[in-house]
Amino acid sequence: KKKLGFSVDKVSTNILQHQQSSSTTPTTFCVLIGTGSYSPIHKSHIQSFDVAKTWLESNYSLTVVGGYLSPCHDSYLRAKLRGQHITGQHRILMGNLACKNSPYLEMSPWEVEQREHMSIEETLDYHATILENEFPNVKIKIFYLCGADLFKRFYLGWGFRPNRWTKRSFPVVVLGRPGWEVKVPKGVVDDGDIEKKMCWAVPSVMEDHSSTSIRRLLYRYHGMEDGVEVIVEEEEKERSREQSLVELKG
Numbered sequence: 001k002k003k004l005g006f007s008v009d010k011v012s013t014n015i016l017q018h019q020q021s022s023s024t025t026p027t028t029f030c031v032l033i034g035t036g037s038y039s040p041i042h043k044s045h046i047q048s049f050d051v052a053k054t055w056l057e058s059n060y061s062l063t064v065v066g067g068y069l070s071p072c073h074d075s076y077l078r079a080k081l082r083g084q085h086i087t088g089q090h091r092i093l094m095g096n097l098a099c100k101n102s103p104y105l106e107m108s109p110w111e112v113e114q115r116e117h118m119s120i121e122e123t124l125d126y127h128a129t130i131l132e133n134e135f136p137n138v139k140i141k142i143f144y145l146c147g148a149d150l151f152k153r154f155y156l157g158w159g160f161r162p163n164r165w166t167k168r169s170f171p172v173v174v175l176g177r178p179g180w181e182v183k184v185p186k187g188v189v190d191d192g193d194i195e196k197k198m199c200w201a202v203p204s205v206m207e208d209h210s211s212t213s214i215r216r217l218l219y220r221y222h223g224m225e226d227g228v229e230v231i232v233e234e235e236e237k238e239r240s241r242e243q244s245l246v247e248l249k250g
Contacts, residue, residue, distance in 0.1 A: 005110035005126065008134050011066035014104055015138055018063055028194055030056070030141040031066040032173065033127055035111070035120055036150075038071040039086045041095045045069060049105055052145055052173050055202045060194060065140070068127060069095055070108040076117040088112030120144065120154075125166035143200070144170050147177045159198035173200040 015029060032049055053064040071092065077085035086094075088109075095107035110126060111118050128142045144160065151157070151174040160170040176182050182201045
């Protein structure tokens with residue numbers, strides 16, 4: 001079987017569990033996709049998915065069966081951060097550790113593994129294509145998840161429309177950030193019609209955590225890559241210790 005650019009294991013498990021449950025309430029399965037540097041990943045990245053998932057499922061007939069954090073290509077970060085970036089390999093490793101206990105979140109290495117930086121639309125389209133191919137009999141709605149700063153910078157009030165990178169439309173779920181107010185443009189359909197709604201504004205403001213401040217601390221005390229090595233190594237040691245305890249109890 002052809003190797004996929006990302007894992008669909010958690011999506012598959014969650015769809016199966018819902019189908020085997022006794023729930024008779026109609027629902028639409030959906031997957032949240034977030035892009036960005038994740039250099040490094042931190043708890044607000046994870047919390048943003050959890051907050052969006054809870055809000056969507058509480059207010060609409062939606063069931064979030066998956067969430068993907070898709071780090072950008074090294075070439076983009078290298079230019080943006082002038083060498084003070086964390087490599088894609090380490091960003092994926094750290095992300096995998098951060099997502100390991102989540103029942104629905106996974107890292108997607110697809111962008112990192114490409115030859116060049118990919119647009120958001122290309123990333124969304126690729127993930128949508130794979131999910132359609134893997135689950136041909138299940139309708140899965142794809143949402144792009146972002147903060148209010150990116151939402152405003154890229155004028156995403158109308159979501160993503162078909163263009164030269166994709167023939168699909170993708171709605172946007174946006175969360176507030178300190179100092180950034182979410183304003184839905186006039187004329188955007190903002191009613192309860194799930195199929196027409198292109199802008200989903202979560203009435204919540206995330207904590208003010210910053211990858212930039214974390215990078216500065218890593219660089220100051222360890223050097224960038226050495227600091228990342230320390231974090232990954234300590235996490236792996238802790239995971240090995242937990243596994244050993246489980247095996248001893250068993």
